[in-house]
Amino acid sequence: MTDSPEIAEARLEVEHSRARLMDAAHELQERLKPKTLARDAWQGAKEKGADLAEDAVDAVKARPLAATGIVAAITMFLAREPLIDLATKLVDGVSSKRKTRKRRKSAPKPTQKTEAVE
Numbered sequence: 001m002t003d004s005p006e007i008a009e010a011r012l013e014v015e016h017s018r019a020r021l022m023d024a025a026h027e028l029q030e031r032l033k034p035k036t037l038a039r040d041a042w043q044g045a046k047e048k049g050a051d052l053a054e055d056a057v058d059a060v061k062a063r064p065l066a067a068t069g070i071v072a073a074i075t076m077f078l079a080r081e082p083l084i085d086l087a088t089k090l091v092d093g094v095s096s097k098r099k100t101r102k103r104r105k106s107a108p109k110p111t112q113k114t115e116a117v118e
Helices: 005-031 034-062 064-078 080-106
Strands: none
Touching: 005 034, 034 064, 064 080
C-alpha cells in the first residue's frame, strides 16, 4: 500500500520531530549528569572567586590605609590570646624589676668591716 504524498510528508516530519526530541533528551540527560553538574558548579565558583578577588584588589588600591587597618584589626583579633600573654609577661617583668629596685633601695647597705690586725 502506497501512501499519499501528504501522509509521506507527515511521516517524514514525524521522523524529524522524533530525532529532534531524542537529541534534546540526550542533551538534557548529559546536562543532568552529576559529573556535569559538579563541573559547572566548580567553574561558576572559580569565576565568582576571581571576580571577588579582582574587586578586592581594586578596593585595596583605592583605599590602602583603610585596608591595612582592617587587616591589622583582624590579625589582632585572631592573635588576641598570644598578644594578651605577651602583654602580661611584659607587665609582670616591668613590675618585678620595680620591686627588685625598691628592695635594693630599702635594704640596709652592708658596712665594710675592717679586720683588726693582730
